[in-house]
Amino acid sequence: MTNRRSFLTGAGAGITALGASLVSRAGAASLPEAPTHTSSATAAPLAPTGGRPYNPVVTLNGWTLPWRMKDGVKEFHLVAEPVVREFAPGMQANLWGYNGQSPGPTIEVVEGDRVRIFVTNRLPEHTSVHWHGQLLPCGMDGVTGLTQPGIQPGKTFVYEFVARHAGTFMYHPHADEMQQMAMGMMGFWVTHPKNPRQHAVDRDYVMLLSSYDIEPGSYTPRTNTMLDFNLWTINSRVFPGLDPMVARLGDKVRIRVGNLTMTNHPIHLHGHRFEVAGTDGGWVPKSARWPEVTTDVAVGQMRAIEFVADAPGDWAFHCHKSHHTMNAMGHDVPTLIGVDHQGVAEKINKLVPGYMVMGDKGGSMGDMKMPLPANTLPMMSGDGPFGNLEMGGMFTVLKVREGLKRGDYGDPGWYRHPAGTVAREWTGDGAEALPPAPRAPDARPAPAPAGQAMDARKPGAKDMTGHEHH
Numbered sequence: 001m002t003n004r005r006s007f008l009t010g011a012g013a014g015i016t017a018l019g020a021s022l023v024s025r026a027g028a029a030s031l032p033e034a035p036t037h038t039s040s041a042t043a044a045p046l047a048p049t050g051g052r053p054y055n056p057v058v059t060l061n062g063w064t065l066p067w068r069m070k071d072g073v074k075e076f077h078l079v080a081e082p083v084v085r086e087f088a089p090g091m092q093a094n095l096w097g098y099n100g101q102s103p104g105p106t107i108e109v110v111e112g113d114r115v116r117i118f119v120t121n122r123l124p125e126h127t128s129v130h131w132h133g134q135l136l137p138c139g140m141d142g143v144t145g146l147t148q149p150g151i152q153p154g155k156t157f158v159y160e161f162v163a164r165h166a167g168t169f170m171y172h173p174h175a176d177e178m179q180q181m182a183m184g185m186m187g188f189w190v191t192h193p194k195n196p197r198q199h200a201v202d203r204d205y206v207m208l209l210s211s212y213d214i215e216p217g218s219y220t221p222r223t224n225t226m227l228d229f230n231l232w233t234i235n236s237r238v239f240p241g242l243d244p245m246v247a248r249l250g251d252k253v254r255i256r257v258g259n260l261t262m263t264n265h266p267i268h269l270h271g272h273r274f275e276v277a278g279t280d281g282g283w284v285p286k287s288a289r290w291p292e293v294t295t296d297v298a299v300g301q302m303r304a305i306e307f308v309a310d311a312p313g314d315w316a317f318h319c320h321k322s323h324h325t326m327n328a329m330g331h332d333v334p335t336l337i338g339v340d341h342q343g344v345a346e347k348i349n350k351l352v353p354g355y356m357v358m359g360d361k362g363g364s365m366g367d368m369k370m371p372l373p374a375n376t377l378p379m380m381s382g383d384g385p386f387g388n389l390e391m392g393g394m395f396t397v398l399k400v401r402e403g404l405k406r407g408d409y410g411d412p413g414w415y416r417h418p419a420g421t422v423a424r425e426w427t428g429d430g431a432e433a434l435p436p437a438p439r440a441p442d443a444r445p446a447p448a449p450a451g452q453a454m455d456a457r458k459p460g461a462k463d464m465t466g467h468e469h470h
C-alpha cells in the first residue's frame with residue numbers, strides 16, 4: 001500500500017500545470033490551466049477556493065481537478081491523452097485518460113453552478129465527453145454523431161451547462177466507446193447540494209470501477225475484449241495497490257461507486273450495515289432506504305452508500321465476485337483440486353523447464369513465490385498482519401480508528417486487536433470442550449485421508465446407505 005508520506009504529499013507534489021504549452025499564446029489567455037497529476041497516491045480533499053462552500057470528496061488513489069472562476073462560471077480544462085498508470089507496485093499500463101491519469105480527475109461542483117469544461121484532445125483519434133447522468137441541453141450531451149461532431153486530435157471543444165441537481169455522476173467518451181473505455185477513459189463527477197449541511201457526512205470517498213484485459217508481461221490493454229477482462233480495478237488500481245479508506249470511530253461515511261466495466265459488481269463491506277443513500281437519479285428518500293451489507297452496482301450505474309463507522313478494525317471492502325478480487329495471473333487456470341499429480345510435474349519439467357503444477361489442495365497460491373513475467377502482479381497477494389491476504393483486484397480495507405483527526409486520511413497501520421478478540425487455533429484446552437461436529441444426514445462417508453487406499457464403491461450400491469460409519 002502507498003505509505004502515509006506519499007499520500008499526504010500527493011495532492012501538492014503530483015500536480016503541475018501544463019495548460020499554456022498546449023495552445024497558442026492567444027488561446028492561452030482564454031483557456032484555463034489544465035493541471036496534471038503524476039502520482040497514483042490518494043490526494044487530500046481539495047477544499048473549494050471560491051464559489052459556494054461544500055464538503056469535498058476524496059478520490060481513492062486519485063485527485064480532484066482544480067478550476068477557475070470566470071464571470072461567475074466555473075471553468076475546468078480536461079486534456080484527453082495517453083497516460084501511464086501504475087496498477088500496483090510492479091505493474092504499469094499504457095492507458096488513455098485525462099490530465100495525466102486514468103481515471104481522469106474528479107470534477108466537483110455545486111448544485112446550480114454554471115459549468116464550462118474545455119476538452120482538449122491529444123489522442124490519436126477523435127473523442128467526445130458524455131456527462132453521464134446530468135440533466136443538460138441535448139447539444140451538451142457529448143454523443144459523437146448524434147449531438148456533436150467528434151473532437152479531432154489537436155482540437156479543443158467547450159461544453160457548458162448548469163449542474164441542475166445534486167448527486168453522483170461520471171464522465172466518459174461517447175466516441176469509439178469500446179476502445180476508449182477499455183483504455184481507461186473515464187472520470188467521476190460530484191454535484192454537491194446547495195446547502196452544505198444537507199446530506200453532510202464526515203468522509204466522502206469516490207471510486208470508479210473499470211476493467212482491463214492486459215496480457216501478463218505486456219503493457220497495453222486489448223481493447224476488443226468484451227467480457228473476459230483479467231484486471232478488475234477500483235480507480236485503475238488493484239489490490240495491494242489500493243490505499244485504505246480511513247475513518248474515525250463514529251464518523252458518518254459515504255462511499256460513492258460508479259461502474260464503467262462491462263459487468264455488474266456486488267459491492268460488499270464487512271463489519272457494518274449501510275444504506276444506499278444515492279443512485280443514478282439522485283438522493284434516495286430516507287423512508288425508502290433499507291440496511292444492506294452488499295449492493296449490486298450494474299453497468300453504467302452509480303451508488304452512494306452511507307454508514308456510521310461504529311466498529312473499530314480493519315474491514316474488508318470488495319466486490320463479491322471472487323474472480324474480481326484476483327489479478328491477471330489467476331485467469332484461465334485449470335482447476336486441479338483432487339487431482340493427484342505427484343510426479344507429473346517432474347515428468348513435464350523434463351519437457352517444459354519451469355512448468356508448475358498448482359492447486360491440488362486448493363487454489364491458494366498466496367505463499368507460493370513463483371517467477372512472474374515482467375510487468376504483471378501475483379493473482380492473490382498483499383501482506384497483512386497475519387500473513388498473505390490472497391486478494392487482488394477490487395479489494396481494499398476500511399480502517400476505523402478511535403481518535404483520528406478530522407482531516408487525517410493517512411494510513412494508520414494495521415489494527416491492534418484487543419486481547420482475546422482474535423480467532424485462534426484451538427490447541428486442546430480439554431478435549432471434552434470440543435463440541436461434536438455432526439455430519440449432514442445421508443452424507444457420503446468421509447473421504448479417506450490422502451495416501452490411504454479407499455474401498456471402491458459405486459454410489460447406490462445395495463450395501464450403501466450412507467450410514468455405514470455412524
Ligand SMILES: [Cu+2]
Pocket residue numbers: 232264265266319320321324394
Ligand atoms: Cu466485481
